[in-house]
Amino acid sequence: MRNEERGRWFVIPSLVLLSLVTVYPLIYVIYLSLQRRLLIFDVSRFVGIDNYVSLAGDARFLNAFKNTLYFTALSVTLELALGLAAAVLINRSFRLKGLVRAVVLIPWAIPTVVSARMWEWIYNTDFGILNHLIGAKINWLGSPFWAINAAVFMDVWKTTPFVVILLTAGLQVIPRELYQAARVDGAGRWAVFTRIVLPLLKPVILVVLIFRTLDAFRVFDAIYVLTGGGPANSTETLSIYAYKVLFQTLRFGYGSTLAVVVFLCTGAISVFYIRLLSKGVRL
Amino acid sequence: MREGTRTYAWSAAPGWMVSALLLLVLLSLLGGCVSKKEPAGDGVTTIVFKHGKIAGDPALLRRLIETFEARNPDIRVKDETLPASTDEQHQFYVINLEGKSRDFDVLSMDVIWVPEFAKTGWLRDLSHLLPEGERDEFFPGPMQAVTYRGALYAVPWYIDAGLLYYRKDLLDKYGLKPPQTWQELVKTARYVTEKEPGLYGFIWQGKQYEGLVCNVLEYFWSNGGDVLKNGKVVINSPENVEALRFMTDLIGRYGVTPRLVVTAIEEPTRHIFGSGRALFMRNWPYAWNIFQREDSPVRGKVGVSRLPSFPGKPSASTLGGWQLGVNRYSRNPEAAERFVRFLTSAEAQKTLALTIGYKPTRRSLYRDPDLIAQQPFIASLHDVFMTARPRPVTPYYMLMTQVMQSEFSAALSGTKSPEDALKSAQEQIEQMLGAE
Structure with a gap:
């Protein structure tokens, strides 16, 4: 009992620090989002939920929301599928296994801004290696259709390794005996995968999904460097739009509203996954 | 595993005391970040x-x-x-x-x-x-x-101001002069690129960013158009529609501008022109010094002039x-x-x-x-x-340019017609400026 009390005291400094650096800014942003605050017009007054109401009529917001959903759904699905396949392959024993694992990590190790600049050149219509390889003259970043998919592809390339590493770790925990037992019972490869590997991997998969969905939903740096949100706002995500409203046009009230929307969405996504995680899945 | 047998000096102290001490350290660290005092004056x-x-x-x-x-x-x-x-x-x-x-x-x-x-x-x-x-x-x-x-x-x-860079050697080869009007530029570019395979006609900066606005305004102004006049938004004018349509035509109808400009900022266009692969380029003065370097493939072959204009109108460069x-x-x-x-x-x-x-x-x-x-x-x-003309001199410019960047980009990438893009820009800017 005494130890518990001591423990409580020890938690206080961290709570104070956290509330200073996260809770206070969060509350302040929410407060700002209820204001009409236009620095350049010298306007600053309370407007209640007006900013939230005007979201519905803001075509650029709806467009950014749509882009964010598309980007998140497609990139996370692809990353999980590819990551799972790669993890299962890597998990077998073969020569140079260690080397392969290290090589797989390279894209993840490159700083985002650097890899975005790299992909900007890879996608270049004229000098880019992608067009050179496929012998085409596609303007990847110049057409609204290709640009968002090019951004998804870049993200898949960069973060699949992260998924692979987490899933590999999950696979290694599965005891060999289970595979052997399944074989003895006459289960085929597919049955082993769906009946043994997937169920046992489920908690790890959910953790991967939480990380990746949240990251993808808040994506900013990679796309901002790659396209700046263009062409014609076709790659403008919620975070990029919020950044432009906040720091380029100094509309602090409305920009904060956008930030709060991103926060609420990521909060909802987290709650959804954590519910799934705590429900019925345990090793 | 039994870990609890070792005793530390602080483990005897009451919990609240340790906690308070930690807090103190924390706050003094924070304080250290905030108050940066200038060194005492020695007259400097x-x-x-x-x-x-x-x-x-x-x-x-x-x-x-x-x-x-x-x-x-x-x-x-x-x-x-x-x-x-x-x-x-x-x-x-x-x-x-x-x-x-x-x-x-x-x-x-x-x-x-x-x-x-x-x-x-x-x-x-x-x-x-x-x-x-x-x-x-x-x-x-x-x-x-x-x-x-x-x-x-x-x-x-x-x-800084926008300039037209041209390949002096190529124009000389075909007995042509640097263009005075945009139409002349199209004619010259088509003529030369037909004879010189692999050469682009005219490159400029069309990515969705501030440089795109600099480019587009030069066409507006050189057609007698404007964006803001006596505090009124005048971006949706026939002159501007014609100018913006001309820019999309450079890519589409006339085919003298490669589609890659829709993603280009200054440096990629400078690279292309600098490697001898374009006849005309719009860029800022900085490129000139780079073209004159010893290892530049276009050294001594580049000329610079003011930008062309629409017939009967004065040329205009963005400042x-x-x-x-x-x-x-x-x-x-x-x-x-x-x-x-x-x-x-x-x-x-x-x-x-x-x-x-x-x-x-x-x-x-x-x-x-x-x-x-x-x-x-x-x-x-x-x-x-x-x-050289400054972009609209107003405290609200950053609001306006956000709208212009996305609408101009929409027109160039073909998601909107020039008419629709400018109509939408007019409405959005008016709404923003009328905000209060």
Whole structure:
């Protein structure tokens, strides 16, 4: 009992620090989002939920929301599928296994801004290696259709390794005996995968999904460097739009509203996954 | 595993005491971050100069600062470089000036920010720094851009304007002259690219960013159009629609501009032209020095002229360049002013022009024999800079450009017709400006 009390005291400094650096800014942003605050017009007054109401009529917001959903759904699905396949392959024993694992990590190790600049050149219509390889003259970043998919592809390339590493770790925990037992019972490869590997991997998969969905939903740096949100706002995500409203046009009230929307969405996504995680899945 | 047998000195202390101690350490650390006291005065004032990355060797600026310090022994200047992208510099200033930061005294600003920073009250009024008579020595465009409600809030430091680069050797080969009108440019480009396979006709900057607005405005203005007139939004005009349609036609109908410009900023276009793969290019003056380097494939083959215009209308270049201002919250405004005065003097501007290639804002330097000897084309730039036009001089420019960037990009990438794009831009800008 005494130890518990001591423990409580020890938690206080961290709570104070956290509330200073996260809770206070969060509350302040929410407060700002209820204001009409236009620095350049010298306007600053309370407007209640007006900013939230005007979201519905803001075509650029709806467009950014749509882009964010598309980007998140497609990139996370692809990353999980590819990551799972790669993890299962890597998990077998073969020569140079260690080397392969290290090589797989390279894209993840490159700083985002650097890899975005790299992909900007890879996608270049004229000098880019992608067009050179496929012998085409596609303007990847110049057409609204290709640009968002090019951004998804870049993200898949960069973060699949992260998924692979987490899933590999999950696979290694599965005891060999289970595979052997399944074989003895006459289960085929597919049955082993769906009946043994997937169920046992489920908690790890959910953790991967939480990380990746949240990251993808808040994506900013990679796309901002790659396209700046263009062409014609076709790659403008919620975070990029919020950044432009906040720091380029100094509309602090409305920009904060956008930030709060991103926060609420990521909060909802987290709650959804954590519910799934705590429900019925345990090793 | 039994871990609990060891005793630490603090484990005997009550929990609240340890907690309070930790809190104290934490708070004093935080306090240490906030209160940065200047070292006690020994009669020397230190000022901080914030600026973007200096093109070329940063030591060149340092040497200039040392000259200033030698002449003003009571002032020391710390120069601090901001991130290279202008958007990030803008963001830095917004956050710090809105927070009334005193951490820097002199700041360099893009030509489009001065009215905004002046209206928000972040800049010191520098009207007394330049006497009326001396203002005429500067180009009119930058002077207009640094003036807000009759007062001067910055001093023009160096100047930029859009230029037409052309391949002199190729035009000579086919007995052609640099184009005066946009239509002539199309004709010339089509003629030459037909005979020279693999050569692009005309490249410019069409990515969704500030540079796109600079490009488009040059077509608007050279067709008699405008964006803001006497405080009224006039972007949706027949002249502007025609101009924007012409730009999309450059890519589509005339085929003289490759589709890649829709993603291009300055450097990619400079690379293409610099490797000898384009006949015409719109770019800023900085490219000239690079084309003259020993290893440049186009060395000695490049000509520069003012941009073409639509028939019967005057040519127009978008004004760029950087200005120096003083932070309103500066602790040492007099020292900061003296430094601004020095860096914008004819002497300092000449040094910067000779070493880095920054184009002076003082007109007399365009007759300077040393400069002309080193950069023969500088004399011809004088006329371009004289007529270079600032983007709408208004504190609300940053609001307007966000709309323009996305609508112009929509027109160029073909998601909207020029008519729809400008109609939508007109509505959005009017709505934003009418916000309060």
